[in-house]
Amino acid sequence: MANPTGWKPSMEKGAGSGADPQDTGLMGATRGLAVEEPLVFEQGSPGRCAISLPAVPEGSDPAAEIPAALLRGEIAGMPEMAELEVVRHFTRLSQWNWGIDTGFYPLGSCTMKYNPKSSEALARLPGFAGAHPLLPGSMSQGALELIWKLERALSEIAGFPASVMSPAAGAQGELCGLMMIRAYHVARGNPRHKVLIPDTAHGTNPASAAFNGYSTVTLESGPDGRLHPETVARAMDEDVAAIMITNPNTLGIFESHIAEIAAIVHAKGGLVYGDGANFNAILGVARPGDMGFDVMQYNLHKTFATPHGGGGPGSGPVGVVDALLPFMPLPVVVKEGETYRLVTDPAERPRTIGKIREFWGNMGMFVRAWALIRELGPEGLRRVGELAVLNANYVRAELSGHYNLPYQTDTLHEVVFDDKLQKEAGVSTMDIAKRLIDHGSHPPTVYFPLVVHGAIMIEPTETESKETLDQFVAAMRAIAAEAKADPEALKAAPRKTVRARLDETRAARKPVLRWTPGMKVE
Numbered sequence: 001m002a003n004p005t006g007w008k009p010s011m012e013k014g015a016g017s018g019a020d021p022q023d024t025g026l027m028g029a030t031r032g033l034a035v036e037e038p039l040v041f042e043q044g045s046p047g048r049c050a051i052s053l054p055a056v057p058e059g060s061d062p063a064a065e066i067p068a069a070l071l072r073g074e075i076a077g078m079p080e081m082a083e084l085e086v087v088r089h090f091t092r093l094s095q096w097n098w099g100i101d102t103g104f105y106p107l108g109s110c111t112m113k114y115n116p117k118s119s120e121a122l123a124r125l126p127g128f129a130g131a132h133p134l135l136p137g138s139m140s141q142g143a144l145e146l147i148w149k150l151e152r153a154l155s156e157i158a159g160f161p162a163s164v165m166s167p168a169a170g171a172q173g174e175l176c177g178l179m180m181i182r183a184y185h186v187a188r189g190n191p192r193h194k195v196l197i198p199d200t201a202h203g204t205n206p207a208s209a210a211f212n213g214y215s216t217v218t219l220e221s222g223p224d225g226r227l228h229p230e231t232v233a234r235a236m237d238e239d240v241a242a243i244m245i246t247n248p249n250t251l252g253i254f255e256s257h258i259a260e261i262a263a264i265v266h267a268k269g270g271l272v273y274g275d276g277a278n279f280n281a282i283l284g285v286a287r288p289g290d291m292g293f294d295v296m297q298y299n300l301h302k303t304f305a306t307p308h309g310g311g312g313p314g315s316g317p318v319g320v321v322d323a324l325l326p327f328m329p330l331p332v333v334v335k336e337g338e339t340y341r342l343v344t345d346p347a348e349r350p351r352t353i354g355k356i357r358e359f360w361g362n363m364g365m366f367v368r369a370w371a372l373i374r375e376l377g378p379e380g381l382r383r384v385g386e387l388a389v390l391n392a393n394y395v396r397a398e399l400s401g402h403y404n405l406p407y408q409t410d411t412l413h414e415v416v417f418d419d420k421l422q423k424e425a426g427v428s429t430m431d432i433a434k435r436l437i438d439h440g441s442h443p444p445t446v447y448f449p450l451v452v453h454g455a456i457m458i459e460p461t462e463t464e465s466k467e468t469l470d471q472f473v474a475a476m477r478a479i480a481a482e483a484k485a486d487p488e489a490l491k492a493a494p495r496k497t498v499r500a501r502l503d504e505t506r507a508a509r510k511p512v513l514r515w516t517p518g519m520k521v522e
Contacts, residue, residue, distance in 0.1 A: 034498045037092040041515050044081035051083075077516065096498055098442050104468055108414045108445040108457025109202070109250055111280060111302035113464075118375075119305045119368040128367050133359035137341055143363060144340035148333045150370045151317070154298055157373075157381065158276070159289025160319030163298070164328050166361040170277055173297030173316025174208035174244075176329060179353045180295065180320060181242050181271050182212050183327040187351065192241035192270075198227045199451050200249035202275045214241060221451065225253040225407040229260045236268050246275040247288070250449040250457075251407060252392065252414035254282075262292025271295065276319075279303045280462065281389060281413035284382030294321045304369035315365035326351040331360050387462035388413040391469060395460055398473040402480040406452050414459035418452050427483040427490055429454040434501055435482070435493035439475035 056062065063071060081089075099105070105112040123129065131143050147165055155163045164180075167173040178195070185192045195209040198219045206216045217235055222228045232243065243265050247255040255261070262272045274288045274296035280303045282288075288296050300306045300315035320328065330352050332343045342360065346352055376384065389412045396405070396415040403417035419429040433443035433456075445457035460469055482490045494501065512519075 113461035159287030169314035170299040196243040252411035283385040305372035419454035
């Protein structure tokens with residue numbers, strides 16, 4: 001066949017001028033144009049404007065027509081730009097960003113996975129997106145029905161009799177759960193003062209405990225990365241309000257002693273809080289409520305197809321056992337016959353902890369999560385958990401020997417390596433992470449959990465294909481080989497980004513928080 005384009009096999013995968021011989025080229029980062037972009041304050045020209053407004057009529061005084069609180073004087077130093085300049089500026093900045101729609105995002109613990117666009121479309125339906133939360137219940141039956149059905153589904157999936165729906169994120173769910181735990185102990189005449197937290201727990205747990213006035217006691221995990229019952233027994237007394245356990249923990253290891261630990265805590269009158277951030281690992285396979293947990297937050301933005309981080313608001317409903325039902329915050333959706341009602345009056349729930357946020361929660365997140373649960377069904381949800389575990393263990397098997405595994409025990413949805421093998425050549429976890437950018441992947445979570453020195457925490461999630469994982473594995477293997485062959489070159493990465501490696505220590509110690517005209521930003 002004729003070849004009118006002049007294409008040659010050597011043109012594949014970044015070959016040719018400027019190609020990096022150490023780059024696998026598999027993840028799309030070997031070629032391309034990165035457009036430089038100055039600060040917006042450094043652009044434009046005096047008198048240039050991106051909008052057209054009618055002139056103030058001659059002789060009129062805006063101060064006489066507009067309330068003083070709404071008037072604003074001139075702002076010195078603001079950029080004056082045309083519309084095209086504004087559009088290009090923000091478009092170019094967006095091209096510097098990395099997101100799940102751009103490529104692989106293997107952040108361990110944070111569960112950055114692809115979420116179906118159908119859920120996004122459903123959340124934008126006018127009846128949901130445009131409904132005002134102050135509408136009367138008679139005009140909000142569809143929204144209330146969805147909230148009620150989602151609450152029922154989440155409670156069944158996790159094994160709890162009921163769930164609080166209003167928390168705005170996982171961390172606020174933690175706060176809410178501990179508020180209910182405190183209210184429970186106060187009602188029994190002893191507020192208690194301590195919370196036990198394993199060293200493999202999620203990072204927000206100590207803060208949530210402190211916000212509720214508790215002091216925290218750190219429990220060391222065993223050599224297998226698990227919390228052991230004897231450790232809990234030594235720390236447990238009648239002044240402990242609860243133990244907070246992330247299961248699977250931040251090493252990706254299932255806390256197999258959880259039932260025995262729960263029994264130890266319950267025997268002393270304490271409660272067991274479960275951090276549900278890693279719930280996708282056991283979704284459809286095991287229920288925390290059956291393991292002895294009394295309360296657990298669900299991170300809908302990690303498990304049930306809602307945006308994560310900058311993609312939009314989160315949602316952190318909280319499952320609770322019967323003993324905590326009286327303390328649930330308001331509002332609560334109840335079903336009465338064929339209609340749905342929002343309970344907002346504390347007189348109906350006199351032991352409630354009150355409101356933890358305005359209105360009933362983030363409605364758009366509820367729609368997305370409910371859509372995914374309905375789409376997948378029980379078998380599909382189980383498949384989510386199975387694939388999350390399969391993908392992580394595939395990466396573990398393919399990278400073992402190239403990177404050190406500090407724990408040899410079985411892991412579930414994520415795997416934690418460290419930089420022990422690369423340290424011999426002076427290469428650190430940060431060097432590995434920066435070099436991975438050149439290969440076209442966002443770096444995994446680094447230096448967390450703190451129990452692993454030089455941690456490299458990888459969570460591929462259930463939504464990535466084997467082909468993507470193979471590309472990631474090839475890049476990580478290439479970096480491991482480069483660490484042996486040319487460590488100094490590796491430590492200069494990334495080389496293909498708009499900015500080279502930044503001086504992060506200087507940025508932290510001498511941040512530039514305010515720009516002024518004429519300032520030179522290096």
